[in-house]
Amino acid sequence: MSIDAIIVLTALIAMLIVLAMDKMRPGLTLLLVAIGFMLMGIITPKEMVAGFSNQGMITVAILFLVSEGVRRSGALDYLIKKILPQTKTSVRKAQLRMLPTISFISAFLNNTAVVVIFAPIIKKWAEFVNMPSQKFLIPLSYATILGGLCTLIGTSTNLVVHGMMQESGYEGLKMFELSKIGIIITIAGLIYIFIASKKLLPGNNLNGDTGKEIKEYYFDAIVPEDSLLTGAVIDHGHFKEIPQMSVYGVYRNNSFMPADKQRIILRASDQIILAGKSSSLKTLISIEGIKLTCLQNVDKDFIQSAVKLVEVVLGPRFPGIGQTLGKFDFFRHYGGIVTAVNRNGERITTGLNKLKLQEGDNLVLLTDDSFISTWGDSKVFYLVSDAGDFEIPQQKSRRWLASVILIFMIVGATIGEYMPKVNGMKIDMFYFAAAALFAMTALKIFPAKKYTKYVSWDVLIAIASAFAISQAMTNSGIANIIAGVIIDIVKDYGPHAVLAALFLITNICTETITNNAAAALTFPIALSLSTELGVDPMPFFITICVAASASFSIPIGYQTNLIVQSVGGYKFKDFLKIGLPLNLIIFILSIILIPLIWEFTPIK
Structure with missing residues (x-):
C-alpha cells in the first residue's frame, strides 16, 4: 500500500468518525478532507473544485428552488387536504389513501420539502379525527x-451518482432508469408498512373506533400556595375542575405519582402534568388556581396576546x-415561550x-400570531408549524401554474433524452430543471430576494466535496485495494455476493453518516469492483443509488427521519423495530432483481 493510499484511508476513517459523532456539519467535514487531499498533492486544484461545477450538483441546487416554488404555490397543501379522510376511519385505510400518493409526489420533489409540508398537516389532521399521529409520521x-x-x-443521491457516472465517462442515468427497480421496491415497502405499522409503531387507538380521545400535548402546571384547588381530588386521571383534560401525573417533593391508577388529593406546590389537545391551552391559561410553569415569570400583557x-x-x-x-x-x-421539548x-x-x-429538538412554543410569518422561512428551524386546529391554507392563484411548470419539467426531461442535440447542447434533465426555475422566478412563484434561504448549502458543499474525495480514492489506489479485499472475501460466491x-x-455508511457521503465513498469502490470482475458497472451504480437512500433503521441517517422523530415524539427503538425489516426486504429484492434488470455483461 502506497503512502497516498495510507493517508487517504486514515483520513476517510477520521471523517467517518467525525460524521458519526456529529462534531461538524457534513459539508464542512467533507470540504476540509478534500482540501487536505489537495494540500498533500493527492488531487490537483482542478480536481478539488470540479464538483462545484458538476451538472448533477447544480441540478440539486436548482431543484431545491423548484421544490420551494411548488411548496409556496399551495399545491401540496391542497393535495394533502384532498387525500386525508375527513371522517373517522382506520389507520390502514387512511394509510392506503395517503402513502401511495406521497410516494408518487416524492419521486419528483425534494423529500425534505414534502415532509416539512405534510408532517404538521398530518399531525393536526390526526388530532382532528382523533387518531394517533405516530401511526402516520414514520x-x-x-x-x-x-x-x-x-x-x-x-433524491439528491441519484443525481450525485449520475454526476459521478458522467465524470467517469459514462452516459449517466435516464429520468426513469431507476423506476425499473424503484417501483417494485416502493410497492413492496408500502405493503410492508400497511401490514407492520399497526403492531410495530407506537400510538393508541389503533383502529380509530374505541372512542378514547387522543391527546398529543402535555402541559406542566403548579398549584400555588393560595390556590382554590388545594384539596381537590384527581380520580384515576380525571380532574372534574378541568374536564377537557386528563392528568398524567403529579410531582410532589421530587417524587412522581402516576395518576391513572390512584386518587390524588392536591396540595400546595404540587406540579401537575396535564394531557390534552392543542385547543386546551386557552382554557388552561384562564383557569384560576393553577399556573403554567413556563409562564411563571412572563409579562401578563404577553400572556394575553400569546394565544x-x-x-x-x-x-x-x-x-x-x-x-x-436558561442561558439562551x-x-x-424569538418572542416565544418554550412550554415543552x-x-x-x-x-x-x-x-x-x-x-x-x-x-432535531421539537419545541412547543406559546407565542402570538406573528411568529409563523416572521420565522416560517428561517433556516434556523427545520419546520415551523401552527399546532392549532386542522386547517389547510388556500392559495389558488399559483397552484396550477406551479403544477404545470413541474409537469413541463418532468415530461420535457423524459422526452429530451431521446431528442437530438440543439446547437451542440443536450436537452436533458439539467436543461428542463433550469427552464422550470427560470419560469418560476419570472412568474414570482417564490420571493427571488430570499432565494438563498431555500437552498441547503451544506448539502451542496458536501456533494461537491464528495467528488474530490472520490477522485482522491481513485488517484491513491485505495478504491482498488478495498475492491480487491471485497472480491477476495466473496469471490467464491459469484458477482451477486x-x-x-x-x-x-x-x-451502513448512509445510516451512520449521510446518504450523499455514502454514495461518494462507495462510487469509486463500485467502479473498481466492476473493473476487477470485468463486467458492466451499471448494476453496481444502481445498487449504490438504492442502498444510499434506504435509510430506515436509524433516524439520524436521513433528514426526513429526523424531522418526523421530533414531530411525532418517536424513540430511537421505534425506527429500529419497523425500519430494520424494511432494510432487509429492500436488500433481498435489490440483490435478486438488479442483476436481472441490469445484467453482469462482460466488458470486451
Missing part, C-alpha cells in the same frame, strides 16, 4: 424515501445549539431552563 418519511428511489430527481401553540424543529443553523434554555433566552431571541420520544416539561438544546457486499457497505 410511514410518511418512509413513503418519501421509497418514492425517491423511482426517478433520477427523486397560539407553535411547534418548531431546531435545525443546524439554530444559534442556541449546545446552550441551555428563547423569548428574547420533545427529544427521542420523551416529552420534557420540567427543568427546561437547565436543558441543553440539540439539533460482491453486489451484496457493496449494498451493505453503502447502507
Whole structure:
C-alpha cells in the first residue's frame, strides 16, 4: 500500500468518525478532507473544485428552488387536504389513501420539502379525527424515501451518482432508469408498512373506533400556595375542575405519582402534568388556581396576546445549539415561550431552563400570531408549524401554474433524452430543471430576494466535496485495494455476493453518516469492483443509488427521519423495530432483481 493510499484511508476513517459523532456539519467535514487531499498533492486544484461545477450538483441546487416554488404555490397543501379522510376511519385505510400518493409526489420533489409540508398537516389532521399521529409520521418519511428511489430527481443521491457516472465517462442515468427497480421496491415497502405499522409503531387507538380521545400535548402546571384547588381530588386521571383534560401525573417533593391508577388529593406546590389537545391551552391559561410553569415569570400583557401553540424543529443553523434554555433566552431571541421539548420520544416539561438544546429538538412554543410569518422561512428551524386546529391554507392563484411548470419539467426531461442535440447542447434533465426555475422566478412563484434561504448549502458543499474525495480514492489506489479485499472475501460466491457486499457497505455508511457521503465513498469502490470482475458497472451504480437512500433503521441517517422523530415524539427503538425489516426486504429484492434488470455483461 502506497503512502497516498495510507493517508487517504486514515483520513476517510477520521471523517467517518467525525460524521458519526456529529462534531461538524457534513459539508464542512467533507470540504476540509478534500482540501487536505489537495494540500498533500493527492488531487490537483482542478480536481478539488470540479464538483462545484458538476451538472448533477447544480441540478440539486436548482431543484431545491423548484421544490420551494411548488411548496409556496399551495399545491401540496391542497393535495394533502384532498387525500386525508375527513371522517373517522382506520389507520390502514387512511394509510392506503395517503402513502401511495406521497410516494408518487416524492419521486419528483425534494423529500425534505414534502415532509416539512405534510408532517404538521398530518399531525393536526390526526388530532382532528382523533387518531394517533405516530401511526402516520414514520410511514410518511418512509413513503418519501421509497418514492425517491423511482426517478433520477427523486433524491439528491441519484443525481450525485449520475454526476459521478458522467465524470467517469459514462452516459449517466435516464429520468426513469431507476423506476425499473424503484417501483417494485416502493410497492413492496408500502405493503410492508400497511401490514407492520399497526403492531410495530407506537400510538393508541389503533383502529380509530374505541372512542378514547387522543391527546398529543402535555402541559406542566403548579398549584400555588393560595390556590382554590388545594384539596381537590384527581380520580384515576380525571380532574372534574378541568374536564377537557386528563392528568398524567403529579410531582410532589421530587417524587412522581402516576395518576391513572390512584386518587390524588392536591396540595400546595404540587406540579401537575396535564394531557390534552392543542385547543386546551386557552382554557388552561384562564383557569384560576393553577399556573403554567413556563409562564411563571412572563409579562401578563404577553400572556394575553400569546394565544397560539407553535411547534418548531431546531435545525443546524439554530444559534442556541449546545446552550441551555436558561442561558439562551428563547423569548428574547424569538418572542416565544418554550412550554415543552420533545427529544427521542420523551416529552420534557420540567427543568427546561437547565436543558441543553440539540439539533432535531421539537419545541412547543406559546407565542402570538406573528411568529409563523416572521420565522416560517428561517433556516434556523427545520419546520415551523401552527399546532392549532386542522386547517389547510388556500392559495389558488399559483397552484396550477406551479403544477404545470413541474409537469413541463418532468415530461420535457423524459422526452429530451431521446431528442437530438440543439446547437451542440443536450436537452436533458439539467436543461428542463433550469427552464422550470427560470419560469418560476419570472412568474414570482417564490420571493427571488430570499432565494438563498431555500437552498441547503451544506448539502451542496458536501456533494461537491464528495467528488474530490472520490477522485482522491481513485488517484491513491485505495478504491482498488478495498475492491480487491471485497472480491477476495466473496469471490467464491459469484458477482451477486460482491453486489451484496457493496449494498451493505453503502447502507451502513448512509445510516451512520449521510446518504450523499455514502454514495461518494462507495462510487469509486463500485467502479473498481466492476473493473476487477470485468463486467458492466451499471448494476453496481444502481445498487449504490438504492442502498444510499434506504435509510430506515436509524433516524439520524436521513433528514426526513429526523424531522418526523421530533414531530411525532418517536424513540430511537421505534425506527429500529419497523425500519430494520424494511432494510432487509429492500436488500433481498435489490440483490435478486438488479442483476436481472441490469445484467453482469462482460466488458470486451
